[in-house]
Amino acid sequence: MLILTRRAGERVLIGNEIVVTVLAVHRGQVRLGISAPRECRILRGELADEVRAENRDAAAHAGGPVEVSALLEALPRPSDDQGAR
Helix, strand or coil, rough: CCCCCCCCEEEEEEEECEEEEEEEEEECCCEEECCCCCCCCCCHHHHHHHHHHHHHHHHHHHCCCCCCCHHHHHCCCCCCHHCCC
């Protein structure tokens, strides 16, 4: 794990196409902006954990594994007018 210290306005580059910008830090919360290609799925950690748990439950009840990608595709995506990226 890479650990960095960044101030508001500073950026972190991931590969050639993903830019994470620290927008604000206030009372222990960090507000991040992420610029990435549309095909790059970005999930909050707790949502990804929930999808994994649902996947385990579905596999236990169905008798076989369920693809995580199928569950992720079922999640709503923000529309373009909501400022997704």
